[in-house]
Amino acid sequence: KQEVTQIPAALSVPEGENLVLNCSFTDSAIYNLQWFRQDPGKGLTSLLLIQSSQREQTSGRLNASLDKSSGRSTLYIAASQPGDSATYLCAVPFSGGYNKLIFGAGTRLAVHP
């Protein structure tokens, strides 16, 4: 059974720091891995999707890497800003379904000025 774990559960940093959020999964036979952002009281927004054949994806200050063999993904946030404060979740599909997703519990990020 696939399990997704995110470390750390919470993180508080000063503005400007570079950050690494970690995601691990137990079954390496995945189609892809997605990173989402969730603001308090809001839905989820897809940030990056890495296909199983890819090693990384970049969008602006965000870079996500995927190492299937070790069951790990990292989300790197460069030059963090207070507007980056949110919960970041990673998710992988159930076997056979792209958007039938298994989520980690998320990392709650607070970036203070």
Add this chain to the structure above:
Amino acid sequence: GAGVSQTPSNKVTEKGKYVELRCDPISGHTALYWYRQSLGQGPEFLIYFQGTGAADDSGLPNDRFFAVRPEGSVSTLKIQRTERGDSAVYLCASSSREGNTIYFGEGSWLTVV
């Protein structure tokens, strides 16, 4: 519409009552998903519709939960004989078809007292 719309945004009900939660997906999206998110956890998959039919309802926790999508657009999640453990945020999401980018609504926060 511009995004996935969910109503009500908040619902407080007494234990044992019946509730309905509505989801209006992005126009033209054939795939629709319901997820449930408890405090401090990632979303958990409930049910997936492709068009009017429930393609996968394996995440529904028990027979008190039921969902419909009669015309292939709006969906209603129905919960009978609510229990305090049903308290959570119920998230709806849609995509243009299975496998494409998924868009989440802001959720319906259900509290059973």
